[in-house]
Amino acid sequence: MSDRLYIFDTTLRDGEQVPGCQLNTVEKIQVARQLEQLGVDVIEAGFPISSPGDFNSVIEISKAVTWPTICALTRAVQKDIDVAVEALKYAKRKRIHTGIGTSDSHIKYKFNSNREEIIERAVAAVKYARRFVDDVEFYAEDAGRTENEYLARVVEAVVKAGATVVNIPDTTGYCLPAEYGAKIKYLCDHVAGIENAIISTHCHNDLGMATANTMSGVLNGARQAEVTINGIGERAGNTSLEEVAMILKCHKGLDINTNINTTKIYPTSRMVSSLMNMPVQPNKAIVGRNAFAHSSGIHQDGVLKNVQTYEIMDPKDVGIDDNAIVLTARSGRAALKHRLSVNGVDIDGEKLDNVYKEFLKLADKKKEITDDDILILAGADRADLHNIKLEYLQVTTGKGVRSVASIGLSISGEKFEAAATGNGPVDAAIKALKVIIRREMTLKEFTIQAISKGSDDLGKVHMQVEHAGHLYYGFGANTDIVTASVEAYIDCINKFKK
Ligand code: KIV
Ligand code: ZN
Secondary structure (H helix, E strand, O other): OOEEOEEEEOOOOOHHHOOOOOOOHHHHHHHHHHHHHHOOOEEEEEOHHHOHHHHHHHHHHHHHOOOOEEEEEOOOOHHHHHHHHHHOOOOOOEEEEEEEEOOHHHHHHHOOOOHHHHHHHHHHHHHHHHOOOOOEEEEEEOHHHOOHHHHHHHHHHHHHHOOOEEEEEEOOOOOOHHHHHHHHHHHHHHOOOHHHOEEEEEEEOOOOOHHHHHHHHHHOOOOEEEEEHHHOOOOOOEOEHHHHHHHHHHOHHHOEEOOOOHHHHHHHHHHHHHHOOOOOOOOOOOOOOOOOOOOOHHHHHHHHHOHHHOOOOOHHHHOOOOOOOOEOOOOOHHHHHHHHHHOOOOOOHHHHHHHHHHHHHHHHHOOOEOHHHHHHHHHHHHHHHOOEEEEEEEEEOOOOOOEEEEEEEEEOOEEEEEEEEEOOHHHHHHHHHHHHOOOOOEEEEEEEEEOOOOOOOOEEEEEEEEEOOEEEEEEEEEOOHHHHHHHHHHHHHHOOOO
């Protein structure tokens, strides 16, 4: 019988730690439901003690999702575990993920402790968590740089204490694939009682080896892989779910299966990219725009004769629709609905009508509407929930003149107007905005990006604004880049803690 690899998705925990990628609870529920459709076994829904937002998201995801196990992260601290237990109370299947750093540098610099005391704390946390749930995963943070002999002692102790899964994170993305695989094999061979637990991989991509390390771990005995959609995650990210799932599907000889419905991979990738405002690099394996595009003449000729000459996977297997229809001003509601659904966004009724109205306005300005455009339109109504809204913006600008902006805002329904001059249109518009919103705030980062090509393109603006010692991330998209910039600034202000 073939072996089963459990897929543990941490897009909503490790993935969501990326600056600028934070989701609200409604968006997290949308992603969690999509992950359930995709067939992941475990959803790591958050780190409940870290913030009220994370706590609430774990509660709401637990209510919204039926089949996958819902997992909550904790440190090896009783208070963290108590809060995680409370957050998981509605989960049909629940897991607590507790752990502590085990490398010498974590033990010395993070905990000012020693190896024996770390084992005691690890065991105490697992035992405490087991009082509340049957499924307890233990992580040995920085296991990648932990000496194997000591790691085996830690793992043996936590398995004896009741851990059902042991996670061996390469937290810093340092390991070489052979080294990581040997670490997993060492644990399989040297830990008494290891047959009572599942070994999990958790690899970071700092040196571009996350997927290779994960596969090496799996080939040496790990039976759970911790992954994120599009490989998002802190710094260079985590192992990509889509890469592991497709490696196992393509290499049938390995005889290791997952529960992933691979045709849902592309829609899930698009949904996560769009909700997190995190573009997927065009050459990203499996889900990048160019992953199946053959541009050289030799390749095109071969693929036309027989696709197997240059393609190891069928794009349809990952949910890429070959017959993608290009949307234009003449496309109807049904075509828009279909395209959104291919991209993981299912909407109907009034919401579809509203997005369709915006679509027609955009199609008047742009010849061809891309998937990125419609995803932005579908996400734009998030701004409707905002307290502060941009009503109008007029800017005069040009060479040899000082830019002048007049702006109209609605704040909780009340109208405000102001005007200002500045060193360019964005500066003038933001100064006018600041005449109305008199709060201490500083623009820290500002990037403008075109989505595809053409002077009629939508401009996407990402901003970071500092206020009262915190950084806030904002996003705006518009064919007018000055408007997109002001919308991004307003998005930041709307997130200020009151
Ligand atoms: O990378 C890591 O070590 C982690 C743990 C908290 C599981 O994310
Ligand atoms: Zn991690």
